[in-house]
């Protein structure tokens with residue numbers, strides 16, 4: 001029996017923790033007939049959000065969620081890819097494309113190795129939309145609003161469009177909106193309900209300001225991973241494929257139903273006005289070029305263009321692969337992930353030192 | 354209200370004592386500057402926002418990752434020199450002097466071990482952070498590696514202060 | 530040796546070393562490192578040491594602590610507080626324990642502005658305790674009042690703990706905020722009643738002041754009241770109107786305190802220097818313990834001791850009353866050792882499913898949990914609010930004096946808890962008015 005520590009810094013009820021760790025742990029035990037026993041920690045009891053990479057590397061935890069945006073200087077490749085966040089709005093395609101890219105792109109694999117993690121699967125958030133105290137539908141209404149943003153590409157657009165990007169810890173979002181030190185927060189739709197933001201931000205605008213997916217949902221300590229048997233690694237891959245599919249279906253469902261719930265509670269949900277939408281579209285049109293530049297200037301990559309192009313190609317490949325599949329069927333999605341990703345990876349050698 | 358104990362006003366014996374005291378005083382001055390700047394910077398940010406004149410960028414980052422780290426870490430040694438780190442005196446007061454002295458020596462020893470370990474690890478971390486030019490997630494590029502060095506400085510300050518107190522206790526043959 | 534045994538031994542060693550006058554932060558940190566190395570290996574222990582202090586200190590929310598301390602020190606050193614308290618002394622002289630009662634009131638107001646118990650205790654300890662001591666109040670009563678009333682900071686909204694619970698338990702933060710209001714006020718009232726009864730029984734607790742003020746003296750005293758209420762109004766007004774956030778309020782409060790002192794020409798170089806040095810001294814000594822206690826929480830989590838303990842307690846029965854009783858026992862015992870946020874994160878994943886299973890209202894349960902966590906902030910050996918006050922007052926008081934002074938308040942907390950549990954409407958009435 002192999003017991004190991006698994007950590008997700010999200011609250012226990014967040015899909016990344018609930019399906020990605022708590023239910024995943026049961027899956028792992030079942031699939032291995034009790035041979036692999038993850039002890040799951042959720043929240044920040046063991047590690048601060050920013051410290052998960054270090055925790056994996058130092059074997060404080062054997063597997064953990066790590067968001068690459070927290071460690072920009074350590075993960076230039078992953079953060080370069082994240083610069084495309086504004087371009088995409090389909091998390092279902094993204095979670096598989098990102099996993100595929102992250103387990104096959106040479107530069108990305110090298111980065112995981114250099115930073116001391118074995119990457120086994122992705123997460124993907126729904127698009128971040130705007131939750132505001134007042135209606136924000138047009139550029140005019142957008143002007144001068146203080147908006148909580150996460151990450152530089154979003155904040156550049158917010159500034160361009162006349163808003164004021166601010167950085168506030170998530171624990172202060174609710175009071176910030178309640179008291180008016182914040183006008184809007186940009187987050188995934190489920191936060192409207194999960195963080196009770198609907199109570200203090202009655203106006204939601206369905207303007208996608210990007211989504212997040214880089215860094216491992218399951219990043220393993222390389223030493224621990226290498227000490228596992230090939231059979232055990234195969235079981236973990238199988239569990240990853242299933243948990244990942246389940247997680248994304250549930251996450252998207254939660255986002256969808258959160259919007260419905262907010263509406264039922266009397267909140268307003270708007271489509272963005274034409275000028276606001278055009279502003280975002282304009283920014284998006286240049287964002288690939290911007291990402292090329294950022295890769296070189298901010299992250300110091302000389303192969304940034306290749307990385308970005310490979311990522312875009314991988315995403316397009318997955319758009320095709322998922323074209324005819326039932327998007328609400330986790331088993332079918334898991335099977336595609338196994339056929340297209342995990343089945344092509346050699347469990348005897350992948351990530352083994 | 355000043356809180357002094359007789360041993361605070363002891364004259365320094367030799368260059369080591371003087372050096373350690375001056376070093377920690379210097380650290381406290383830096384921390385004091387950080388404290389004042391923290392107050393002014395946040396106030397200015399709020400004022401700028403309230404009047405809508407300008408929007409200051411990076412207040413949260415500078416305040417949390419620079420002022421805060423500096424003002425927490427740097428005075429640690431000064432506090433040790435003043436014997437102000439929090440302990441429970443109740444039971445020990447009833448013990449004979451020689452036992453109090455022995456326990457004080459033990460507490461210095463534990464302090465040396467703990468702060469030694471913290472010093473070692475924080476130097477390694479600060480070094481790694483420096484070579485990687487560590488940044489944090491932010492709406493712009495924000496380097497945090499310089500402030501990583503506040504930890505080794507603070508831990509070194511308190512390590513030396515514990516050492517000075519240990520030597521002083523041995524000189525006086527009593528707990529401080 | 531299995532992990533929980535390591536945990537038990539470590540807790541025992543910690544208690545002994547603390548009792549032997551070893552610095553608390555050092556003990557917590559060192560025991561955690563040795564314990565983690567024993568459970569896993571030294572590499573993991575180094576990993577935890579490496580991953581903890583920097584990210585812990587560099588938190589925006591925590592910056593309120595030194596700023597509120599600074600505000601408090603500036604207020605005392607700049608003599609902003611004496612006017613109000615000497616007036617209160619004149620006017621409340623007939624009321625037993627008038628200054629302590631005013632302090633509970635001030636804490637209650639402050640709690641409505643601040644999201645954290647520790648920040649509330651930090652701010653009020655420097656404002657109220659020195660004045661009470663100057664009036665020959667019993668040290669235990671003076672410090673206990675602030676340590677306990679500081680815990681109102683998490684019960685009366687806004688509250689970081691309630692937000693955290695809301696996200697974890699998936700219940701409305703707004704409802705939780707509303708629900709905490711009456712239990713918070715009831716706790717404050719119970720404190721006031723207890724103070725009055727104790728001082729009536731033993732008047733020397735509240736000093737030996739004989740006051741026979743003339744009318745002219747009273748009028749003169751009234752003129753000197755304004756500085757502190759002005760400061761508090763500026764801070765509260767700023768937060769409620771949304772000009773600044775509860776975290777920013779500390780810095781603004783310090784700035785206002787400095788301005789008021791400057792206007793009154795009491796901001797001398799010496800006063801400023803003392804305020805700065807005291808703030809730094811308090812902050813550093815409090816944070817050394819905080820670092821130790823975060824390491825200790827991580828160690829206890831890895832040892833699985835809290836989980837084993839909770840499992841044991843909860844395995845007995847599944848009735849609602851037993852679960853509530855068991856939860857109370859779990860939080861009170863673990864609350865002695867682990868800080869409130871760590872304990873909340875550690876136990877909720879285990880306890881919430883049971884609560885749902887037993888059909889207990891999650892909002893009501895949240896208030897019970899927060900109240901229990903708040904008791905943990907003032908129980909020995911690891912009671913952060915008590916450490917904050919000790920840190921803020923330095924050698925003016927000893928730790929046992931504060932812990933002893935807080936005992937009576939803990940008794941009142943139990944009364945409050947029983948009321949909260951027996952009368953769910955105390956928590957659920959306000960939310961039902963505003964939602965549904």
Ligand code: NA
Nearest residue numbers: 640682685687
């Ligand atoms: Na509060």
Ligand code: NA
Nearest residue numbers: 865905908911
């Ligand atoms: Na306690």
